[in-house]
Amino acid sequence: MTFEQAVQKLNQMEKALYALGHAEGILYVDGETVAPKQSWRARGNALAYLSELQYQQMTDPEAGEALSVILSDPEGTDEITFRRAEVLKERRDKTQLLPMEEFVAYQQLTNEASAVWHEAKLQSDFASFAPYLEKIVAFRRRYAARKDPSKPAYDVLLDEYEKGADMQSLDPFFKTLREDLSPLIAEIAAVPREKPAFMTKSYPVTGQRLFSEKIMALEGLDPERCSIGETEHPFTGGPNKWDVRITTHYHEEDVTGSLYSVIHEGGHALYELGVRDDLQFTCLGGGATMGIHESQSRFYENLIGRSRAFCAPLLAALREVFPEQMGDTTEEELYQGINLARPSLIRTEADELTYPLHVMVRYELEKLLVAGDLSVKDLPGEWNRWMKDALGVTVPDHRRGVLQDSHWSTGYLGYFPSYALGSAYGAQMLRRMEQETDVWGPVSRGDLSPVTEWLGQNIHQYGRLKKPKEILEKAMGGPLDASVYTGYLKDKFSRLYGL
């Protein structure tokens, strides 16, 4: 195979994989948002066939040859083509670990598990979900053993979402988070502080929908390229930079819940919307790793969205849509309200300070589950025990406990640490950003463009073109340092609570 033929084959492969991934992605978004409930019965058939085709593309011997030809000539290949071959080679190696039947069966399993989880969560019924989770854990363990039998299975899975992450690096990371934050969380819990008045009002869903549009505009999301839907568990999807989808979930009694979901998913969306045009429709047209993706979502959600400066434009937007509910709320009250720090049950609704401990609980439980040291049957009990131990809260039911997150139902074992890592990355990025540009002046005037431009320059534009470590260390100005993140949190919350 000549080099030209190899590149041609690569292009054919990308064209097919793009189209199949596009269809699969839209079927997923549609299934989670507007599809009728029983549609899952047949969506699996369609998805299974698309998976088969992806599998065939990935494992095609000719594709293997083409990738080898390209990868054997790093000097003669342009950067984009070389990196595409590198990323596809990695995916090919992963795909080849499984026979097609198993690959497709797994897609069907997670499709079904996802539907079952939705219902189980509504009913707070762990027993109906347990058999699916057992199969998923077993599958992921088998997969990890095949991929690298020399490593603990959980290390293999962690690396899938965050290149290079393993228990050796994450154990001390989470230890720092817990040791640095637990005393402050306890101190704050002793400070009496009430919800400000605006947080006790009712916010009709129709108003919140309109408010979401305002928040998206404030965040700088182009409505012609990014739309919003409604799901039980918010997420970001969409196949390219002209077609990004975010979702949120409305609660009448809590306007901040959806607000921060929208800002969070909007951060993911800005990443996808900012990837360079010449990487679109290739395997490089998306976020570099899950941790880097979460660094972006949590950057907007917390570092910007829960900052003192952002309270000015936020209050203005709230007043516009909800003049009655906001009454005479001041910026300072708003700032206190959106940063109320209290141990709580739900990760996605947790405040910025206690949030990382929610992630830590999942990390510890996943370690045990994947190692085979904890059975699925015993998981709810352990969940409740860990939540009591780490956060001091008593879990009243599985809906607000072990069933709250969708991740495990879709096979995402090892994903959760990305949230805490992303938050930590973000704190380091912010420090650099502040050195290079005026962040808070524009933010206080409702202009987030300097933030998005800086992140666009340093992170978004590259998609998967650069290696994650390279992108990250450049943007953070050095390696990961958990104490920057905990330092930021301690500083912010000590001031907020006058400690």
Added chain:
Amino acid sequence: MTFEQAVQKLNQMEKALYALGHAEGILYVDGETVAPKQSWRARGNALAYLSELQYQQMTDPEAGEALSVILSDPEGTDEITFRRAEVLKERRDKTQLLPMEEFVAYQQLTNEASAVWHEAKLQSDFASFAPYLEKIVAFRRRYAARKDPSKPAYDVLLDEYEKGADMQSLDPFFKTLREDLSPLIAEIAAVPREKPAFMTKSYPVTGQRLFSEKIMALEGLDPERCSIGETEHPFTGGPNKWDVRITTHYHEEDVTGSLYSVIHEGGHALYELGVRDDLQFTCLGGGATMGIHESQSRFYENLIGRSRAFCAPLLAALREVFPEQMGDTTEEELYQGINLARPSLIRTEADELTYPLHVMVRYELEKLLVAGDLSVKDLPGEWNRWMKDALGVTVPDHRRGVLQDSHWSTGYLGYFPSYALGSAYGAQMLRRMEQETDVWGPVSRGDLSPVTEWLGQNIHQYGRLKKPKEILEKAMGGPLDASVYTGYLKDKFSRLYGL
């Protein structure tokens, strides 16, 4: 190839075609409803690849052999398998008329034309759409010439949507409609009648959304299997009986617009929802022809939805959601209001009496366009002239004129007559239904189940299993007779207007 091998190949082919059609269908529905505007830029890439795969499946020589083996043994093959082979053979023959490049290019053309039409309609700008329509007409003419050079091109296209339809049968059909209805339309136009008060009120979109749910429930649509979205031009989609989608369009100043869109699309949906389980995921799992499909949608919309009996449950539903706007409207006023007959501009909003003349105008213009006797450039002028001539209305702009319908942008040349044929079929079906079951008692109590059961038994369940003519003549109790339809209209509207 043995018979067993042939059936196996048929099953493989159906599995692939189902999955690709499912994905394609959802991408289409998504694109029309919630996708961000610019998403069309890349959806075409994905759809083009799915089309390529469908083309390959359809034209695979092995598939040809398998179909021949099955079709050569009508005695030894069960009814379903034989009919599947027959339907696929017909599609294969059609697909093979075009080289793959042309097949895929056409999908891309209509995808792009559809986006351009949306914008052109908004701007009332025919010139921007004209080049696309020219290409589409040229393509469809070429296609027709290849399919059957012995026939006029328009006859070939008519047959695509309504098996057996041609100009020889449709010319007298439309002539009867015009001759029978025009005098009555003129007479009625001279009767002064005002809109009842409820039709001059404003109906907020949020209320209308809730009302749509009530109407869907009244029509007997299972919300777990059929969901509703919003589009410029309402339609029905969805890949199987567990996943049907309808759409509507809300106007604050007109509650009946969306009401009858919902009932109309709901009729299409009931057809899809009622196809037998054992035909699902095969090429038989859908409506028999477009005319029969429209007979169902227009059955619910007009014969039931605009009947005197339906006014009782309809008024109750309206009162529940819009108590203020409905005031003390009586059933009789409602009946008069939803049957106001006046020549108007928009087909989808036309009353039941003038509607067939809107279709006739399109039929006459399509005949000329496809024959090459009318250029796209001259189409708007001819449109306006025909509307004046047939309905006496002056078209103020292209948005409310030649650009109002989406059909031509998606290549549906020859589709429109299905609406009038469907209406005529429905009138004959109703006559038979009334002989066999009590229609109006239950309808007046808000129970449409006897109607849906009768249609389910006679039409829905079969999907494409029976030949269209067989289904139709059994359900109508004989061949098409336009005078039954015009008789029904003359009777209903003479009474309504006291003539």
